[in-house]
Amino acid sequence: MSDSVSLSGVGIGRGLALGPILRMPDPLPEPADVASTVGADAEKVRSAGALAATAADIRLRGQRAGGAAKDVLDAQAFMAEDPTLKDDVDARITSGKTAERAVYEAFAAFRDLLTSMGGYMGERATDLNDVSQRVVAHLQGVSAPGVPDPDYKFVLVARDLAPADTALLDLDKVLALITSDGGPTSHTAILAREKSIVAVVGATGALELTDDQTVIVDATTGAVTVDPTDEQKAAAEATIASRAAAADVPVGPGALADGTAVPLLANLGSVDGAEPAIEKGAEGVGLFRTEFLFLDADRAPTVAEQQEKYTQLLTAFAGKKVVVRALDAGADKPLSFLNDAPEENPALGLRGIRALRANEPILRDQLTALANADAATDADLWVMAPMVSTVEESRYFTKLAKELGIKTAGVMIEVPAAALLADRILPETDFASIGTNDLTQYTLAADRLLGSVASFQDPWHPAVLRLVGEVGRAGASLGKPVGICGEAAADPLLAVVLVGLGATSLSMSPAALADVRAELARFSLDQAKEFAELALSANSAVEARVAVVNAANAFTTSISTITESE
Amino acid sequence: MPDRSVVIASANGLHARPASLFVQAVAASGLAVELTRGDKTLNASSILGLISLGLQHGDEVTLHAEGDNADAVLDDLAGFLGTDHDA
Secondary structure (H helix, E strand, O other): OOOOEEEEOEEEOOOEEEEEEEEOOOOOOOOOOOOOOOOHHHHHHHHHHHHHHHHHHHHHHHHHHOHHHHHHHHHHHHHHOOHHHHHHHHHHHHOOOOHHHHHHHHHHHHHHHHHHHOHHHHHOHHHHHHHHHHHHHHHHOOOOOOOOOOOOOEEEEEOOOOHHHHHOOOOOOEEEEEEOOOOOOOHHHHHHHHOOOEEEEOOOOHHHOOOOOEEEEEOOOOEEEEOOOHHHHHHHHHHHHHHHHHOOOOOOOOEOOOOOEOOEEEEEOOHHHHHHHHHOOOOEEEEEEOHHHHOOOOOOOOHHHHHHHHHHHHHHOOOOEEEEEOOOOEOOEOOOOOOOOOOOOHHHOOOOHHHHHHOHHHHHHHHHHHHHHHHOOOOEEEEEEEEEOOHHHHHHHHHHHHHOOOOEEEEEEOOHHHHHOHHHHHHHOOOEEEOHHHHHHHHHOOOOOOHHHHHHOOOOOHHHHHHHHHHHHHHHHHOOOEEEOOHHHHOHHHHHHHHHOOOOEEEEOHHHHHHHHHHHOOOOHHHHHHHHHHHHOOOOHHHHHHHHHHHHHHHHHHHHHHHHOO | OOEEEEEOOOOOOOOHHHHHHHHHHHHHHOOOEEEEEOOEEEEOOOHHHHHHHOOOOOOEEEEEEOOOOHHHHHHHHHHHHOOOOOO
């Protein structure tokens, strides 16, 4: 049909975007340790100039950013101007190094010193790496690493984004993200989903895209159309406009076509997200990730500090259900004060409830702060433990939570062991919430951060669905609620399947609520159960999806055949 | 030879943000200021030196400077370190 090239990856959400590409520069390679060809004096002039220019550039960025970012960037500017560091660089140049190599080594020496101090100081090591890369980039006359910041809107292309990069994205300028690495449940994908950024991850060939090529990014299909034709551009613009209009229609509670209520809740990582979630029709919060309150901290926040945040959240959702997850550190989001020990396989390490148990005072403080906030507000607070893998852990958490004043305590089912024993775990606790991202990771033995195994990271896999069904069945027979708070709930058709498997509520990033609400309204509970059976009987995620899509389409076609009498 | 002894007041010690403000104040003074803790003395305008000392709440340091206005400068800088910037 057209001359345009198309790349494909995994789309996050259902958004569509059109715009020019900007590449995120790759990290610079370590400068080679070769002899200087220009002599020490000239190298010293070069390094001094690059350090000063980098400091000035960082300071300017800080002034533009303002707020907390300005403080961080000012500190980085002083690092580039540091007289002790400059002395170190000059000494290395005197011994025969190039300016690039001397800067690299001097920063590395300070970085190693800070890393060896551990904790908070160790975390500043990342800042040093960033400054070091910027100075070396300046010396080599190449673009500095980091998210580009032009004065126009663009589609960001990167190998992958660090959480810090994603957090600092200017959402008024970034139209979409395309990454070559990373799976659909990587930290980056989750943040992109939470911020409603159109994203396609794991797109092979993305790194061959060049700045100022134009692309259409379609998260629904995971397709990236490169250099689209005028017709393709016009069609994309029309779709973007009509979706923007559709997003403004009134919202209501989630329900199936036969009236079965399926409460639709929001996954949130910060109190700021409450207002927009309610506007999109969230009936409450199904997963409040408390670790984002702790991420920049070098120590656990006090009871009073936490209580203030929780009170704000619960106040925003007065009269509604709010499910808070106790601190879940580890794997992709380490917290130095919870688990500082290096681990070969962090996903299989001391994380979730295990890390909390090893640091019970931190857990006690958090539960106390939550109970206090609950007492002071009108929301319906539920609290759950992350990554529970045994009946005994469920008993431990529930007992401790109740003792500290939590009214409703539950566990997250993210490990196959917990799903398989759901009929024994649920009697020990008030509810279960299935985290489909981790459950998929552990069931398929596929690291959710690793692009090379991203194809395994698919919650449509019948093995994952069978485990969900175990929990759903146990919940139904014991009369206990079973929620889904993984990203699987944000996939509209999969959401219907999950309800068919026994999920009683669905929680997702607010951006996905409208699509899921619309899809649920198309089918009855019996149909949802049929779809669930179809998916369970498939041999693979792809087969399961195709089978259910076909069944759903057949239903839609029969309806439209009647109404349009085609 | 003006000196000032001062106890770090910030609840979380002299981490990046207060260290950066302190370095800024030292630079603005126009004097060469030294900071000593135990047997280590460093240029007080080195943020990396300050951070790598790992100064915690309650640690005692000595500031030293010479030149015009040294007393006034040291009073200001000691006042900075003696204030809790995490409060």
